[in-house]
Amino acid sequence: MIIQPRMRGFICLTAHPEGAEKNVKEQIEYVKSKGTVEGGPKKALIIGASTGFGLASRITAAYGSGASTIGVFFEKEPSEGKTASPGWYNSAAFEKFATADGLYAKSINGDAFSDEIKQQTIDLIKKDLGQVDVIIYSLASPVRTNPRTGVTHRSVLKPIGQTYTNKTVDFHTGNVSEVSIAPANEEDIANTIAVMGGEDWKWWIEDLKKAGVLADNVLTIAYSYIGPGLTEAVYRKGTIGRAKDDLEATAFQISDTLKDIGGKAYVSVNKALVTQASSAIPVIPLYISLLFKTMKDAGTHEGTIEQIDRLFRERLYTNGEVPTDEKGRIRIDDWEMDDKIQDKIEELWKSASTETLPELGDLKGYSHEFHKLFGFEMPGVNYDDDANEMVWVDSLK
Ligand code: NAD
Ligand code: NA
Numbered sequence: 001m002i003i004q005p006r007m008r009g010f011i012c013l014t015a016h017p018e019g020a021e022k023n024v025k026e027q028i029e030y031v032k033s034k035g036t037v038e039g040g041p042k043k044a045l046i047i048g049a050s051t052g053f054g055l056a057s058r059i060t061a062a063y064g065s066g067a068s069t070i071g072v073f074f075e076k077e078p079s080e081g082k083t084a085s086p087g088w089y090n091s092a093a094f095e096k097f098a099t100a101d102g103l104y105a106k107s108i109n110g111d112a113f114s115d116e117i118k119q120q121t122i123d124l125i126k127k128d129l130g131q132v133d134v135i136i137y138s139l140a141s142p143v144r145t146n147p148r149t150g151v152t153h154r155s156v157l158k159p160i161g162q163t164y165t166n167k168t169v170d171f172h173t174g175n176v177s178e179v180s181i182a183p184a185n186e187e188d189i190a191n192t193i194a195v196m197g198g199e200d201w202k203w204w205i206e207d208l209k210k211a212g213v214l215a216d217n218v219l220t221i222a223y224s225y226i227g228p229g230l231t232e233a234v235y236r237k238g239t240i241g242r243a244k245d246d247l248e249a250t251a252f253q254i255s256d257t258l259k260d261i262g263g264k265a266y267v268s269v270n271k272a273l274v275t276q277a278s279s280a281i282p283v284i285p286l287y288i289s290l291l292f293k294t295m296k297d298a299g300t301h302e303g304t305i306e307q308i309d310r311l312f313r314e315r316l317y318t319n320g321e322v323p324t325d326e327k328g329r330i331r332i333d334d335w336e337m338d339d340k341i342q343d344k345i346e347e348l349w350k351s352a353s354t355e356t357l358p359e360l361g362d363l364k365g366y367s368h369e370f371h372k373l374f375g376f377e378m379p380g381v382n383y384d385d386d387a388n389e390m391v392w393v394d395s396l397k
Contacts, residue, residue: 003083003387005376007172010280012374017387019375020089021096027056027305028097031063034309039317040065041134043215045121047072047112047204050087051373052275053223054138056308058094061134064312068104068129072112072121074141086374104128112139113200115147122211131215135208137201137222140277144195153194156239157281158184164233167352169286171279171366176354179282184239196243198222198250205254205265218263219316220254222247223270226333227287228342230349234283248329266322268315268330271307274369286352289361290345291336296362300335303369307332 006013037060044061048054049071061067075088083089091107098105106124110117125132145152158181165180184192201222208214224244227235235241247267254265272278272288279285295301302310315322315330325331335341348360357363371377 001081001083001387002384004383005371005374011276012370012376014083014374015086015089016083016375016378016381016383017089017092019372019378019381019383020086021093021375022378022381023372023375024055024059024090024093024097027059028063030305031060031309034064034313037064037312037317039319040312041067041219041317043067043129043132044069044134044136045072045125045132045208046070046136046138048136048138048140049073049107050075050091052138052140052273052277053270053304053308054136055087055090055094056304057136057138059305060308060312061136062094062098062103062105064309065317066103067134069098069106070121070124070129070132071105071107072117073107073109074111075109077109089375111145112204113141113144113147118204118207122208122213125208125213126211129213131213132208133215133218135205135218135220137204137220139200140275141195144200146194146199151194153191155192155195155243156184156188157234158182158188159233159238160184160189160242164238166230166233166283167286167349168282169289169352169357169361169363171285171289171363171370174354174357174363176286176352176357181234181282189239189242192239193243193246196240197246198248198253199246201247202250202254202257205257209257209261214258214261214263216261216263218258218261220258220263220265221311221316221330222251222265222267224248224267224329225272226269226337227272228337228345230346231283231287234281240281248327251328264322266316266324266328266330268311269325269333270311271302271333271336273304273307274366274373275304276373279370285366286349286357286361287345289357289363289366290348290352291341292365293360293362294341294344294348295335296365298341300338300341302335
């Protein structure tokens with residue numbers, strides 16, 4: 001099958017297996033080039049392991065310190081005439097490489113919010129690994145069915161209190177326009193917290209602990225975002241920000257739960273990056289295009305793998321205290337939040353328009369990163385050729 005990108009709004013309906021494989025390979029090579037993560041994880045569970053920060057976490061655990069990894073994700077298998085979702089190809093590629101390199105890697109494809117998938121994961125850990133020493137929680141989802149109530153919650157990306165108006169960009173066309181987003185109501189806020197807050201993370205850790213599959217001194221990390229004043233109405237002070245407040249508060253509750261086995265829960269605040277989730281938030285793509293340009297000019301730009309590699313080497317596994325901010329959060333958004341970077345973006349923001357953005361911002365870089373998420377625009381892949389559909393690793397069937 002010849003596979004080309006087919007865009008619909010903020011999503012791409014197709015994904016390329018060989019491009020995905022190249023993308024995974026690039027990330028593996030990056031981690032290998034940095035050498036061993038001394039004292040790094042040996043048995044890792046990654047929830048949300050197939051794309052974005054979760055995939056980078058899986059790769060860093062495996063190739064930084066030789067960790068056995070179990071990855072949980074929710075991805076679409078390929079079917080007649082239809083490609084798989086990108087995370088499916090990424091995971092197939094990861095398993096292929098890891099297994100060839102003598103690293104244990106198995107995956108569970110299903111709804112991580114459900115009790116069934118938690119139980120399957122526990123059974124697999126018991127059977128193959130005994131215990132895990134790190135759990136990365138990296139889910140990004142618009143919807144969650146709470147298994148204890150049966151209620152399906154849908155998250156929204158809205159400001160709170162008043163309508164918010166600012167510039168945004170359609171990164172496919174480069175068109176800069178003004179967008180107005182009506183404020184959320186209380187139900188929207190509660191639903192967004194139910195989907196992206198900390199409850200499911202806590203339930204995972206409670207279930208894993210009850211099952212006896214957590215090693216002494218276990219670590220668990222979930223990912224958060226803060227961002228600048230420019231985006232705070234729609235991000236940190238909006239509905240998603242309330243969910244992140246909840247996630248961050250949950251870290252302390254989980255740490256209490258883990259005290260008796262010496263375990264600890266952290267939230268790591270990461271940099272804004274092009275992922276499927278962040279592309280759907282109005283205003284953010286314009287911010288990201290200015291951020292990328294400014295950070296590339298300053299020589300401090302990072303992608304997901306550079307971020308997570310730095311998280312492991314310079315924050316989590318240093319043989320010393322884990323450095324945190326005054327709210328107990330790990331900060332690897334430090335280079336993004338640097339005053340010089342943010343002052344520059346604020347200045348550029350004022351003059352950003354359809355005409356000026358190609359010059360002021362990194363629209364090309366944004367679009368390229370977006371295509372890369374789906375395995376497109378990867379060097380060395382001929383997209384006019386038939387794509388070799390990868391054979392899905394048996395264990396994933
Ligand atoms: P992503 O969309 O790339 O990855 C989401 C992962 O969750 C995928 O592996 C997907 O399969 C999995 N998933 C979604 N629903 C699932 C379900 N029901 N069951 C099992 N798996 C499911 O997202 P990302 O951007 O890497 O985000 C991961 C975390 O990082 C989120 O908490 C996000 O808020 C945070 N974060 C993102 C950014 C950013 O700019 N993208 C910045 C800072 C923090
Ligand atoms: Na992820």
